[in-house]
Each structure stands twice: as C-alpha cells, then as structure tokens.
Amino acid sequence: MTSFSIGETDFLRAGLPHRVISGAIHYFRVHPDQWQDRIRKARLMGLNTIETYVAWNAHEPRRGEWDATGWNDLGRFLDLIQAEGMDAIVRPGPYICAEWHNGGLPNWLTAGERELRSSEPTYLAEVSDYLRRVYEIVAPRQIDRGGSVVLVQIENEYGAYGSDKAYLQALVALTREAGITVPLTTVDQPTDQMLADGSLPELHKTGSFGSRSAERLATLRAHQPTGPLMCSEFWDGWFDWWGGVHHTTDVEAAASDLDELLAAGASVNIYMFHGGTNFGLTNGANHKGRYLPIVTSYDYDAPLDEAGNPTAKFFAFRDVIAKYAPVPDERPPAATTSPAFSVPLVPAGAWTDAVVDTSVRTDSPATFDELGHLSALVRYDTELPGGRGGLLVTEEVRDLAWVSVDGQAVGTLSRARHDRALQIPAGRTLSILVEEQGRVNYDHRLGEQKGLIGTPAVDDAPLTGWRSTPLDVAEIAAEIAGRGGKPSGAPFTGPSAWVADFTLDSPADLLLDTASWSKGYAFVNGFFLGRYWRNGPQRTLFVPAPATLAGANRLVVLELEYLLSPSADFVSALALGDTEE
Known part of the structure; x- marks a missing residue:
C-alpha cells in the first residue's frame, strides 16, 4: 500500500515529494476496447497520472436505472490505469461541464423543481445517492488500498456558478463518509472571486487555465498559501461548435506554456490528452447570448487526436516533460491512415412517420x-x-x-x-x-x-x-438495419433513410466523410457514431475499430434533408474543418 498526501510544499507519494503530471481521458468518450491503448500512449508521453470526469447522465439516464458496465465501467478504467503503472484522478461532479450533454446532469434530475448545484434538500438527496454509487467504485481503488486513485475533486469550477458553502460542505462530508481518504481538491479559474466562492479552507485549491502560467499561479498561491500549486485543467486546445471553425493552438506556443508551468514547479493535468468523441447524442452546447451546439468530434487539438494517433503536440509535450521527469524510451507507433473506399448508399424509405x-x-x-x-x-x-x-x-x-x-x-x-x-x-x-x-x-x-x-x-x-x-433515432436505425434498403431511381427529398454494406478484411478504425450529405445521424453495425451536419466545421465521423467486423458491415444513415450524392465515402485522414489560420 502506498500513501498519498499534501505536504507543506509538495504532494507526497509514499512520503516523498511528487509532481503530478497528468492528462485527461474521459472513459465515456472512448470505446472501452480502446481505453488501454490511449492510457498506454499517455504513459509514453511521460504522464504519470490519468484524470477523468464521471458523467452521471451516462450512468443513470433514467432515474433508478444505474449502470456501471461496458462503456460505464469506471472500475475497469481505473484498473487499466493501475495496470499501466499510473495514478488516477477522479472528478465525479456531480456537475462536470466538459462540453457534455447537460453538463453531466441527468435530464430527469434537471427537469424537476430542484435548485441545482445547491444545498436544496431534494437536489442534495439525489446527488448523495449518485456519489455513494460512484464512491463504491472509487473507494476500494484508492492508492492507500492498493489502487490507482490519488485525488478526488469536489464539484467542478463551482466559483463560476455559485457560492453555497453548505453545499460544498455536504459534498465533503458525504465523500469522507463514503470512505474516500485521499486528498480532496477543487478547481476554479484563477480569479479572486471564483477561487473564494468555489472552495473551502479544508480543500486543496487548483486552477484551470492555458496560458500566462506565472501570473495565474501567483493568483492561485494567494488563495492556496501552502501545499503544491496545480493547474488541473491546462487547456492545450479547445472545442468546436456547429457553424464555427475547427479550433487549434500553436504547437510551439502550447509547449512553451507547459514548460513555463513545469518550470515553476507546479503539477499539471493536461486537458485534454485525448479528447475522443461525443458519440450518439452526448454533445453539449454553449449559450452566451447565442445557442451553439457542440460538434460530434471532441478532438480538442489534443496530443492524441480523435482517432488515437499521436500528433506534433504529443512529441513537443514529451520533449518538455523530459526536462522535468523521466520519460520512457519507447515511443508510440506512428500515426496510421484509415482505409479509403466508397460504397453506394441505397434508399430505405422515409423514416420520420412514426406510428x-x-x-x-x-x-x-x-x-x-x-x-x-x-x-x-x-x-x-x-x-x-x-x-x-x-x-x-x-x-x-x-x-x-x-x-x-x-x-x-x-x-x-x-x-x-x-x-x-x-x-x-x-x-x-x-x-x-x-x-x-x-x-x-x-x-x-x-x-x-x-x-x-x-x-x-x-x-x-x-x-x-x-x-x-x-x-x-437509434431504434429507428436498428429497424432499418434489419430490413435493409433497395435500389430506386426515385429522388428523395425530406427525411430519408439510406443503407450501405461493405466488407473489411479485419476490424479497422474508419473515417466516414459526410461532405455530400446534409444533416442527420449515422450508425455502423448498430453503433451510433453521432450527428453530422453540412454546417461544419466537422466533416468526418470517427468509426472505432471495435464497432467494425471482419467481413460484412452495415452502415445506416438517417438523413433529415437531402443527399448531394448517394455514396458513403471512407477517407484516410480526419477532416475536422477549416481553422482560423
């Protein structure tokens, strides 16, 4: 068993000073059969820790229907981190933001009259039930019990939302009662108001930012006078919304910002190391005067791209980390190209005339x-x-x-x-x-x-x-997949379903180009890839290899408007849209 605690100036791992060099991977945005690959590549970049949010609405989309299996098997994800010789940080919210649907809160919870993210009793009762279930998974996997978990976060950037100290105190009490013994943290953007409102004296404050590290660490230090400084969301990229551009950050500038942070002696969690995908209907939306829904891709211009390939940023960050910590000699395999081919789409009729x-x-x-x-x-x-x-x-x-x-x-x-x-x-x-x-x-x-x-x-x-x-739409797609389509020379306008069959020698990551379609949803072998929209910037949908089969495969497209060409084109590289440069 190994201890993990907070000392006067450092994190202490087994009593010795320790710097956390972490990266974010959200298990719910990555196919479970690809978790191990992404975690291993994080270690090869020099990371010693993996951080993840926990998405309540993924685990309990309907009240009382709790699921911690398959895609939601948080325990397995944490065990894989430990198997790779790495530590884990868990951020269970209950609110996570994360550009995720409803900020992670279930629809059934937010549809009521409860006062969200507060000590209001009915809300707090539901949150307590949720957190107890999460901690049943996390508690036995803490580092002092032989597991991987070294830190647990309370709420998430709460200072940007409220200042209900009774709410935070209730979360802390419940967390400790549930057997969480590792240090507890909070995260807020480094402003005086947010840091003051979003935490408690007994919680270790961390910051979220992506540049001007020295200035922001100084603000954080004013509110956290002892212990290690940590940027627990080092923003190395950004998210995209429909109708916008694909956001990227300059590799050299991002590496320089990381260097400045590590040179100051701070710990870090890189957000994101690997963003993954908002599969299905899981994307969130922003609204700061205008409603802007988030795209299906959560590539985030991260060191590991949406398809799991290392980027130039991966190697630049690896070089920076090597100045401050041991980095494995082994390097990840070079980025691979996906098979490129086209198959015809055949019509399967209208699909929105429900019974x-x-x-x-x-x-x-x-x-x-x-x-x-x-x-x-x-x-x-x-x-x-x-x-x-x-x-x-x-x-x-x-x-x-x-x-x-x-x-x-x-x-x-x-x-x-x-x-x-x-x-x-x-x-x-x-x-x-x-x-x-x-x-x-x-x-x-x-x-x-x-x-x-x-x-x-x-x-x-x-x-x-x-x-x-x-x-x-998932049920409709499943029904259409079962009956297939039939060739027709008749034009289709308005909502129409389309089917394409293709064969593969072996399962493979694929990239489906949607440029000749308008708006809708796509499925491969029943796996819900997500939304597509000509509004851009995103053009390709990522198809994870575990969703494909050696031999026959079936694509179902539910189009809401029209197709420019009845063809399904698989391409060799991600096409996430024009950038601002």
Whole structure:
C-alpha cells in the first residue's frame, strides 16, 4: 500500500515529494476496447497520472436505472490505469461541464423543481445517492488500498456558478463518509472571486487555465498559501461548435506554456490528452447570448487526436516533460491512415412517420422533458383551423425545426438564428419536426426544457390539439438495419433513410466523410457514431475499430434533408474543418 498526501510544499507519494503530471481521458468518450491503448500512449508521453470526469447522465439516464458496465465501467478504467503503472484522478461532479450533454446532469434530475448545484434538500438527496454509487467504485481503488486513485475533486469550477458553502460542505462530508481518504481538491479559474466562492479552507485549491502560467499561479498561491500549486485543467486546445471553425493552438506556443508551468514547479493535468468523441447524442452546447451546439468530434487539438494517433503536440509535450521527469524510451507507433473506399448508399424509405400509438395528445405541444424522451427528435402535428395559413409564431424552438404543411416542406426555424416566425400556406395539417441539438452544459441554462416551447399561433390565433410523437433515432436505425434498403431511381427529398454494406478484411478504425450529405445521424453495425451536419466545421465521423467486423458491415444513415450524392465515402485522414489560420 502506498500513501498519498499534501505536504507543506509538495504532494507526497509514499512520503516523498511528487509532481503530478497528468492528462485527461474521459472513459465515456472512448470505446472501452480502446481505453488501454490511449492510457498506454499517455504513459509514453511521460504522464504519470490519468484524470477523468464521471458523467452521471451516462450512468443513470433514467432515474433508478444505474449502470456501471461496458462503456460505464469506471472500475475497469481505473484498473487499466493501475495496470499501466499510473495514478488516477477522479472528478465525479456531480456537475462536470466538459462540453457534455447537460453538463453531466441527468435530464430527469434537471427537469424537476430542484435548485441545482445547491444545498436544496431534494437536489442534495439525489446527488448523495449518485456519489455513494460512484464512491463504491472509487473507494476500494484508492492508492492507500492498493489502487490507482490519488485525488478526488469536489464539484467542478463551482466559483463560476455559485457560492453555497453548505453545499460544498455536504459534498465533503458525504465523500469522507463514503470512505474516500485521499486528498480532496477543487478547481476554479484563477480569479479572486471564483477561487473564494468555489472552495473551502479544508480543500486543496487548483486552477484551470492555458496560458500566462506565472501570473495565474501567483493568483492561485494567494488563495492556496501552502501545499503544491496545480493547474488541473491546462487547456492545450479547445472545442468546436456547429457553424464555427475547427479550433487549434500553436504547437510551439502550447509547449512553451507547459514548460513555463513545469518550470515553476507546479503539477499539471493536461486537458485534454485525448479528447475522443461525443458519440450518439452526448454533445453539449454553449449559450452566451447565442445557442451553439457542440460538434460530434471532441478532438480538442489534443496530443492524441480523435482517432488515437499521436500528433506534433504529443512529441513537443514529451520533449518538455523530459526536462522535468523521466520519460520512457519507447515511443508510440506512428500515426496510421484509415482505409479509403466508397460504397453506394441505397434508399430505405422515409423514416420520420412514426406510428401513431407513440404519440401524446395535449392542448399545447409536449416538451421532450414532459415526454421523458432522451432521443433527438419529436414530431408535432395539429390541424389548421379552417385550413387557413398565415404567420406561424412560436415562443421558442429548442433547437431546430422543420415545418411542413400537408407533407410539403415550408422552411426551418433555428434557435441559433433566433428564429420565431415563418409564413405558412393554407392547408389541413401542420407538422413541425423538432431536433434537440444538445443541452447547454454551462451556467444557469442547465436543464432547460427542449422542444416547442409554449403554444404556437397562426395570425395571433393559438393552435391547440397537438399530437406530440417522440422519435428514437437509434431504434429507428436498428429497424432499418434489419430490413435493409433497395435500389430506386426515385429522388428523395425530406427525411430519408439510406443503407450501405461493405466488407473489411479485419476490424479497422474508419473515417466516414459526410461532405455530400446534409444533416442527420449515422450508425455502423448498430453503433451510433453521432450527428453530422453540412454546417461544419466537422466533416468526418470517427468509426472505432471495435464497432467494425471482419467481413460484412452495415452502415445506416438517417438523413433529415437531402443527399448531394448517394455514396458513403471512407477517407484516410480526419477532416475536422477549416481553422482560423
């Protein structure tokens, strides 16, 4: 057994001064069969520790349905870290931000009347149940019990949100009662207000920043007068949103910033070492005056790219770390190229005409939250009084809507564009297909409802008698995969499903180019790759090798608008979009 504690100036590992040189890998953003590869490459860059958040909504998407297996097997992830001879830092939140859906909080939790991230009793009771389950996994894997975990974080950048000290004290008490004995930390951006509001005297304060290390460490030291200085989120890149650019940081500048940090004697957690992917519908969104949903890729311009290949930043960081700590002689294998080939897509028909018996009838449109719906789409239908058209006005669309009358497309309403109104023609049936594009993961918009908000009206006359039909895109894709498609010369406009079959000699990481498609979702052998959108910047979807098979494989594409070309093109390199340079 080995001890880990905080001394007057340093972390102490087995009683000796120790510098934490860590990198972030989120187990829930990486295929479980590729965890070991990513962890090993972290060690080869010179890291001695792996940090991960814990995503509550991945473990318990529906209340009471806790899952810690497969993708959610945090225990196995921590064991793999230990097997690689490395330590682990666990950040269980409950709020994690991370550009992750709803900041990691489950929809069922945030849909209620609870006061989030506070000592409000009903919220705290749910959080307590969650943390106890996490600590059942973490506690026996602490370093003083022969495991890998050396630090556990309380909350996450709480000073940017609130200052409820009773809430933080309750989290600390619960954490200790659950058997967590390693040091407890907090992280905040290095401002006086955030550092003061986001922590407690008994917690070790750390900072989050990506540059101006000396200045920010000085601010941190003013609030943490003893013990080691640590940047527990050293931002080496940034995330992307639909309609933006692909963010990158200069390799030499990032390496210089890391050098400055280590030269000051600080410990570090590189955020991210390997970003991975927002598979399925797990991307979050930002909203600082404009709603901006996060893309499927979480490449982050990290040392290890989305496909798990080392980048120039990997080797630059490795050289910097070697100045301050031992680095293995072994280097990771060079970046590999993925197989490039094209196969035709064959149509499988329309896919958004859901069966009527899944719908709910109400006077006003039912939100995703009222429906308890966790997938991407809800279709809303109502009859137009007197068959008249006019100006359709909504209170708000969250987040993107396709409007049609009697099956004929009329236009779209976009939250990102601040759309609220659309002229519609005369007709009998108004249909509005609404996509939830990702829940805001930051600040006080956590948990906002999704769908058609309020009661739409035409020429100031409220429309009632709505039929709200939830559409589970994964279930629809599975049904289509089972029946396949058939060649057809007929053109397809509007939502249409497509199928492509391809063979591989052996499982392989693939990169699916979506440039000739418009907007929708893609699946390989039932594995939900995520969202694609011509709005960019991202063009390729990463297909992890464990999702593929030697022999026959099937791709299913659920397109919401149109394809420029009915082809599935697999390319050799990531295409994440234009940069600002």
